[in-house]
Amino acid sequence: MPEIIDICPVTELPPGAMRVVEWEDLEIAVINCAGELFAIEDRCSHDDGPLAEGVLHQDACAIECPRHGSLFDLRTGFPKTLPAYEPVETFSVRVQGDLIKLEVE
Template identity: 75%
Template sequence: MPEVIDVCTLGELAPGDRKIVVWEDYEIGVFNCNGELLAIEDRCSHDDGPLAEGEFDQDACTVECPRHGSLFDLRTGKPQTLPAYVPVETFAVRVEGDTIKLEVE
């Protein structure tokens, strides 16, 4: 059963914003894609780079690895361009009241 952790309030993550959350040994990027909240592992599958720090396109719901340019789909974790070809983990996000929560395992 997943553990649920608090990320922040809705007001702290406006459309186009992102927040990096640390849980155990994971860093997770939580993104607001035009009101859709998505979370992805903050680790490029190509070289373990800081994926969530890359260029974020909220209209396409993608993030580009700042090291080598692989583009990842925030909904699925799948890379859309090389050099990465292995998906990264995604996490369920939900809102309870005014709090954004993340399901982690």
């Protein structure tokens, strides 16, 4: 059964904002990309770099790894550019009332 984690009020994560949360031994970046919420493992599959420290490309809903420049699709977790070639995990995000919630398993 999935676990639901409260992240923050919607007003605290405006478009372009990111927040990293920890769940068990995993860091997850919750990202507001042009008004749409996404959650992605905060780890580049190429070298384990922190994705949330990279540039958010809101027009493409992608995040760029700050170490080597791989772009990851926020919807799927799949890399769009090299050197990364393996996807990272994505998670379901929803808004309930005025609270952003994250579903993890």
